[in-house]
Amino acid sequence: MTKKIVITGIGATSPIGGTARDSWKALLAGESGARTLEHDWVAELALPVTFAATAKQSAADVLERHEVKRLDPSSQFALIAGREAWADAGSPEVAPERLAVDWSTGIGGVWTLLDAWDTLRERGPRRVLPMTVPMLMPNGPGAAIGMDLHARAGIRTVVSACASSTEALVNAYDHLQAGLADVVIAGGSEAAIHPLPIAAFASMQALSRRNDEPAIASRPYDLGRDGFVLGEGAAALVVETEEHAKARGARIYAELLGGAVTSDAYHITAPDPEGSAAARAMKTAIEGAGASLTDVAHVNAHATSTPVGDIAEYNALRRVFGDHLDRIAVTATKASTGHLLGGAGAIEALFTVMALHERTAPPTINLTEQDPEIPLDVVTSPRALGDGDLIAISNSFGFGGHNAVAAFRSA
Structure with a gap:
């Protein structure tokens, strides 16, 4: 028997808002999250693209200091979005064995990986942080959410480039239909506004070159479009069976078909x-x-x-x-x-x-x-x-x- 699956919580940190609601409000207002990068490395490395859609709110302003130090930015964004979605859903009372995470990323902890490589070359192996591997691994963001919310029905990570987090949402639907969980936190995160990905995407002519007009650089369907604008952030959705949602009196945003x-x-x-x-x-x-x-x-x-x-x-x-x-x-x-x-x-x-x-x-x-x-x-x-x-x-x-x-x- 097919179950009805519903969305009961949302969370996000994006280039246009520090929360899901703020991001939605800014979207309706027609705001752009693209802005000129102020980092010294933009000029030092002579990057051909000097702008990106950076997160509007710094993760350091939201998380505890020890969380920032022990998590790659991709995991920091994930934790912020996951916590917001969970609170928005009313912090469901669900047995840990019935709570799962279906998360995703396209690249993973690229900042941690490349910073560690610089440290190794410049300062030697003893200075490489012991948390480097847990911070750079692609399943790190999903694991951060799962440990924070004590999810024990499974923490799965999809890596399918730019289709990743939609695939994670499809997986969440399938896992709920299969009866593997009653509630799933699904979503994805990315933090790849780093000189190497920028240079690589620019090399393949994928990025817009409108350095003087970042706010109008991303222009889908327009005759003047010349590439995408690299963005960062995360979004999370709390997905559960309708039966479970109604039993706890949850607000339902929409049905996931x-x-x-x-x-x-x-x-x-x-x-x-x-x-x-x-x-x-x-x-x-x-x-x-x-x-x-x-x-x-x-x-x-x-x-x-x-x-x-x-x-x-x-x-x-x-x-x-x-x-x-x-x-x-x-x-x-x-x-x-x-x-x-x-x-x-x-x-x-x-x-x-x-x-x-x-x-x-x-x-x-x-x-x-x-x-x-x-x-x-x-x-x-x-x-x-x-x-x-x-x-x-x-x-x-x-x-x-x-x-x-x-x-x-x-x-």
Whole structure:
């Protein structure tokens, strides 16, 4: 028997807000989280890209000093988002053996890894911190949340590039359906605004070069788009069975209908231009939930602001929805937040949940001249989604040809 799975808590720390609510409010207001980097290493290393979407609130202002010292920034963000989501859900009373964590990251503890390498070369092996490996390992963020909340039903970490945290949410749904837990904290985090990833992404021509105009650099669907803006942060959602949520009198934001994961097997970085596997993920996520394609009212698109990626996703959307696509309100929230890589799907799922909860599609900023090859109905100012039963999907696609889609219904 299929169980109803619901979202009861949200948490985030993002480039546009230190909390989930602040991030949502800033998104509706059309704010941008992209800003010029003030670090000395930007000039010292002559980086070709001098801006990014850094977290609006420092983790050091939220966490205890010992937590900051013992956790990589990716884990710091995860702990902040996880704690907020847990408190927002009412701190559910659940047996540790029935509480799980499904987390994700695209890169993991890159700051710890590279700082440790510098220390080893410059100061020798004795000066390498003993906590280096626990801090750099990709499962560190999920472990930090799991230990903080005493989750003993399993702490799993997905690493599927920019599809990671949507895949983690799909896993949470599957684990609840399988009866492995009653409550799951799902989400993702990333903290890769470091000179090496910036240089590497810039080398592959993936990043925007609008150094003089960072706030308008991320511009999905615009004719002038020239790459994505690197972002950082985390988002968490508390997911549980409807039976468990109702038994404890929890507020329900939305229903998680399920999701799907596919792969292109096409190219290590470029998406399949036909979008066939991405389309199959969307169709499977919707139809697997027993919904009709024409029921979908809103899409939070992956839409990174790259010339090739935005068109490939449009092709996939058109393949799935046909003429109905013209009646779907599409939002590209990376225009505001930048691209959180492994954390992108989580913050975008959170925004999709809030869109259904408040029945308002958030805007896509920086769209001044829409690419005629992408004739979508793009939301450019907050738009009412209407009454009745609403269904929305959130798309995530990543290097390696990873595709993940989560589907939601209004509560």
